[in-house]
Amino acid sequence: MERNKTLQELVWLCQKIGRKIDYVQGGGGNISVKLDSQYMAIKASGFRLDQVTEEDGYVIVDYQKIKSFYENVNLSQNKDYEKESLEIAQKSSLSFSGKVLRPSVEVGFHSVLDRYVIHSHSVYANILACSCEGRQLCYQIFKDKNFNFIWIPYINPGFSLTIEIANQLRSLPAEDKRPKVIFMENHGLIVSSDNLKEVYEVHERVNLLIKRWFKIRGRYPSCVLKQIGDNRYQSRTRFILDFIKSEKFEFELFEKYPLYPDQLVYINSSLYAENPKIEIDLQRGRVIYNAAYSEALATEETLLAYLYVITKINKFSLTIKTMSQNEMEYIKNWESEKYRKELLKKMAK
Template structure:
């Protein structure tokens, strides 16, 4: 990143990058907040440039030297402010091209910004987007929106709820429209719940962004009386590119009477489930082998990919368990929404980067 920082304000930019790394490490090390390459964090470096996690990287892989890109976020923001959707064109493709052209060029490999760079550009200086299992108890249940406003009433931050919409261009446009439609007297929301997707917290203050994210998760846990530590993921190598899950929560779930092999197709909850689980299971050469009589789960993949799948599988089964336990109704993605994610070029790219990083 040397080329970018050959400027008078080099020290300030360096501090902002340290803040990005700090946030990525704090959030990324908690698998109840993010799983695999999911989740995004960004920090605006000044009035024009923003550093954001690169697509395909885990949050805990971000360092001051790698795992992020710097973009001209004002260029991206201007695109969404001026886009005319009455014209028939491929807006998803156009938004990706704008985002990639906004990346500052450096020597070495060329990385893509997170596909959600659009809404990061229009929000505050610090943006945390997590796939928190606690937030997703709400976003993946039909009662979630109503509960959300009950849990957070009388809090010192405002929030909005975004109904499920395809990630990328459409999601950014929806968030932008909701922000613009708020009455002028309303405070800019610090918290965004995205149905069947996850949680977003943004602030112009680093400490506030982190603490509000923590508070949101804590209040949800208190509401549902969730106690104890979130389960850990454990893998054992059993062959060349073969790893067996020793994650107790997963093994106990598949041994239960309620488990069905078609569970994941029956209840599609959020995009990362489709990317890491369904696409790895319902294929000609599955990467996930579930042996019900023996009660075993085997991943035919690299270690890094096995970790991502195990974390995602744990989060999914945890959500199913909690939603049922709390008497809520599962809110699934539609068939069209599933097909969009399955055929989405951006997600295919993200998985390829994950494989490349594992070599």
């Protein structure tokens, strides 16, 4: 009975956060809830948050096994820790309903944080996370608030990110309250708490405070797609179309300003491929996706978020902070992201 109630809490959180495309785009972001002292339910890799139900879209893992791995890992050895951490996560997963799903690649840091964890790719948090001035602005925006935060400089997702978060938490003075909020440079936002109401409200408050600081008013743009053929969709999202018609747009934009992993996975890999899945027609001011609806929508949401963040960073006279070439190469060759993209294609069929 208790487990069913906790699964309902997971679904509630996933639906509340997942329905807002200014918080998560496509299959990005993830949410977890610890069911008891041993097991945790977390969104499955490749699923959208708003696809999570009590029957599907999540994985139950033995988070104590995963946590123990990170607490006892010997970093002096010459081996592929990323691969080992994925194997540990998979072995710690319980299969049910005849399905074999992968837990989110970020299952590591979910295991070491509080009972409820929201990891979003909020466009408001990413105005800070993708600007050189973001860290310093956090200290101004969130001073005198009733939650602590830490800032994680960009680090490769997965194993390395979990190790860095665990190290930062361990290095805090004993008298400091455990931070509720974590900003990840060129990545996004994490909020964690042992209280369901608090984790949701703090996530909302962080985003609201950023919007108030920058005086961001009005609703976030909606994504609108029109089917124009078999697996062919045209963008009708006004914000995107206005941007590509403006003098600010150039085809090299996405390579010139790599902001975060999802941009590389959904946009760059689709635009700069041999058979591009995104067609940008500057003369006609059109954006067309050659993909099934779910993949086209994920790409459209990611494109909108990326252009929105770029626009706001420029508007507020901040300096764009980009990923390095090595960081980009890591994501392009990352097996976990290839898996997520392939699963999206399969789910679209």
